[in-house]
Amino acid sequence: MTATAPITQDLVTLPRKLPDGPINLVGLTRNALREVLIAHGTPEKQAKMRVGQIWQWIYEKGVRNFSDMTNLAKPYRALLAEQFVIQVPEVVSKQVSLDGTRKYLMRIAGGHEVETVYIPEEDRGTLCISSQVGCTLTCSFCHTGTQKLVRNLTAGEIIGQVLVARDDLGEWPEIGAPKNETRLLSNIVLMGMGEPLYNFDNVRDAMKIAMDPEGISLSRRRITLSTSGVVPEIAKTAQEIGCQLAISFHATTDEVRDKLVPINKRWNIAELLDALRTYPKVSNSERITFEYVMLKDVNDTNEDARRLIKLIKGIPAKINLIPFNEWPGSPYQRSDWDRIQAFADIIYKAGYASPIRTPRGEDIMAACGQLKSATERERKSRKQIQAEAGL
Ligand code: SAH
Ligand code: SF4
Numbered sequence: 303m304t305a306t307a308p309i310t311q312d313l314v315t316l317p318r319k320l321p322d323g324p325i326n327l328v329g330l331t332r333n334a335l336r337e338v339l340i341a342h343g344t345p346e347k348q349a350k351m352r353v354g355q356i357w358q359w360i361y362e363k364g365v366r367n368f369s370d371m372t373n374l375a376k377p378y379r380a381l382l383a384e385q386f387v388i389q390v391p392e393v394v395s396k397q398v399s400l401d402g403t404r405k406y407l408m409r410i411a412g413g414h415e416v417e418t419v420y421i422p423e424e425d426r427g428t429l430c431i432s433s434q435v436g437c438t439l440t441c442s443f444c445h446t447g448t449q450k451l452v453r454n455l456t457a458g459e460i461i462g463q464v465l466v467a468r469d470d471l472g473e474w475p476e477i478g479a480p481k482n483e484t485r486l487l488s489n490i491v492l493m494g495m496g497e498p499l500y501n502f503d504n505v506r507d508a509m510k511i512a513m514d515p516e517g518i519s520l521s522r523r524r525i526t527l528s529t530s531g532v533v534p535e536i537a538k539t540a541q542e543i544g545c546q547l548a549i550s551f552h553a554t555t556d557e558v559r560d561k562l563v564p565i566n567k568r569w570n571i572a573e574l575l576d577a578l579r580t581y582p583k584v585s586n587s588e589r590i591t592f593e594y595v596m597l598k599d600v601n602d603t604n605e606d607a608r609r610l611i612k613l614i615k616g617i618p619a620k621i622n623l624i625p626f627n628e629w630p631g632s633p634y635q636r637s638d639w640d641r642i643q644a645f646a647d648i649i650y651k652a653g654y655a656s657p658i659r660t661p662r663g664e665d666i667m668a669a670c671g672q673l674k675s676a677t678e679r680e681r682k683s684r685k686q687i688q689a690e691a692g693l
Contacts, residue, residue, distance in 0.1 A: 326389045328360065328465070329458025331507050332514070342385045352378075354516070360388055361517030364465065364474035390462035391416070396470065403663030408466060410435075410459045414452050416495055417673040418463040420471070421662050426488040427471075431463045432673070433505050434496025439530055441550070441563050443595055445629040445672050446495045454501040460508035464490065464518060490520060492527045493548070495673050499532035499539065506543050513545075522546070528593065533569040536577040540584035547581055548591035548622070549574070553601050554609035562601070575613060582618050589618035596637035596645065597626050607648035620655040627661055627669040 325338055335356065336349045344352050355373055359365040368374075368383040391408035394415060398404050404420040416432040435452035437444075464487070468474060471486045490512060492498040498505045509525055512518045527539060528548040539547060553559035559566040566574075578590055592614060596602050610621070623646055626636040637645075642658055649656035661669045 324385050324387050326458050327356065327386050328388055328390060329456055329461055329504075329508060329511070331457075331510055332357065334507075338386075343381060356382075357514070357517060361465075361511065361514070362474075362519075364468060366390070389458070390465045390469075391459055393466060393470070397666040397668070399663040399666045399668060401662055403666065403668050404467075404470070405663060405666050405668035406463075406466065406470070408463060410455065410462075412453070416455065416459075416463075417668075418467060418494060419663060419668045419673070420467050420487070422486070427486045428489040428491055429464060429467050429487050430491050430493050431460060432494030432496055433460060433492055433498040433501045437496050438500060439497055439563075439565055441530060441552075443552075443562060443597060443626060443632065443634050445632070448631075449495075451496075454504060455496070457504040457507035457511070460504060461511045461518075464512060488520070489524045490526070491548075492525075493670065497530055497532065498527050499529045499535035502535050502538065509543050509545060523587070526591065530563050530565050531569055531574045532565065533573055533577045536581060537584065540581050544585045544587070546587050546591070547578075547585070548593050549578065550595075551592045551610075552595050554606045554613060558601055562595075562597075571613065575617070578617055589620055592619055592621045593624055594621055595624045595626050596642045598635040598637045598641075600634060602637040602641050602645055604644065604648060607645045611649060611652040611654070614654075620657070621649050623656060623658045624670055625658065625661055627664065627672050629667065629672050 325342075327335060327338070330338065332353055336353050339352055339356075340346055340349050352374075355371065359371045365371060366388045368379045368386070368388075371379055371382075374382075391410050394407045394409045396404060396406050402422045406418045406420075407415055408418055409415050414435045416435055418432060419430040421428045421430065432455065434454050436449040437446045438451045439447060441447045467487055473486045490509075492505065505527070509527075512520050512525060513522055522543070522545045525545040526548050527543065527545050528550060529536070529539075530550045536547070539545070550563055551559075552562045553566075554571075556566060556570050559571060569577075581590060582588065592610075594601075594610070623642055625642060626632075626634055628634075628636065646656040646658055659670070663669055664672075667673075
């Protein structure tokens with residue numbers, strides 16, 4: 303790491319035990335759930351069955367009280383209630399955009415707040431979830447990057463966002479009902495606040511829960527993790543999560559990427575591309591999504607488009623062009639539409655899908671990169687943002 307790279311990782315993850323209370327069962331993997339049940343009086347012989355039953359109540363039926371777990375004996379329900387809780391984030395506010403996008407502000411332990419966005423589409427619904435309160439990285443075009451990192455989310459707080467969204471959507475399917483295709487919440491993207499690969503273990507555990515065939519049961523093909531390029535964690539993501547990967551690429555030279563995505567000073571474009579080459583094979587996914595934010599006069603020339611094609615040669619890829627979403631004090635402008643279209647055409651003609659992402663929920667500041675909890679007021683000054691952007 304260069305001395306100036308603004309990257310820190312001294313994060314604090316809350317223990318699973320709530321500050322002065324019982325253990326939260328939400329976010330424990332099956333193994334961890336088994337361990338805590340045994341440690342708190344469930345006979346070892348029964349543990350597997352109890353894990354299965356409790357799992358189904360929490361993740362398949364959306365139950366939050368042990369008293370509702372009717373296939374467990376009453377004294378056992380009471381024992382559980384004495385020692386454990388089923389706790390999810392609390393919705394502080396919900397805004398609904400004219401286009402149907404829903405933005406939730408959720409409060410987690412310690413009084414911190416994170417945002418979660420639900421984006422309905424014709425044939426599916428995507429939940430954009432957060433992995434950290436704020437972000438240690440300082441991408442100069444991203445609103446979250448102006449918020450100081452407060453802490454990593456626990457696995458319970460990450461998967462809890464999914465449970466809460468399902469509550470709001472009224473979507474707790476009957477057991478045995480068809481999965482995925484007919485769902486309101488059919489996809490998850492880790493594109494909210496934070497850098498998911500700087501909170502690897504909790505993100506992995508939460509996504510394992512989302513993919514478990516007996517619970518929320520989303521296919522790994524319906525989960526996309528977006529990273530700014532934490533190179534050492536990319537191989538681990540392929541091996542231990544196996545979800546779809548999106549890379550915040552955003553520039554075609556190290557000089558420009560250093561300014562837009564400062565983690566590039568730690569792992570540059572060549573190192574990042576190297577790490578990506580093996581991802582599709584190891585994770586058995588078809589292709590990697592390259593996200594490319596369109597910033598007027600910064601990274602949007604035809605030459606950039608051609609350089610991009612050259613760089614990613616040999617990597618199965620799709621390029622997702624994101625029109626820049628402005629936020630108060632942002633130091634960039636969105637590229638003009640005909641420029642974005644011309645850029646997309648060059649990529650498309652080279653044989654890559656090049657969809658232009660439709661900004662959703664702009665009227666409620668729910669679009670990509672606009673998330674920043676309103677109560678976290680520790681904003682950097684406009685001057686500081688511009689200095690970091692090298693402007
Ligand atoms: N930290 C992760 C995931 C969260 S950001 C990452 O950086 O990949 C999700 C996506 O939104 C990223 O591609 C990010 O670069 C992009 N983004 C951030 N701010 C944006 C903005 N103001 N307009 C458009 N896209 C933005
Ligand atoms: Fe963090 Fe991603 Fe925003 Fe960069 S783009 S500051 S990594 S949330």
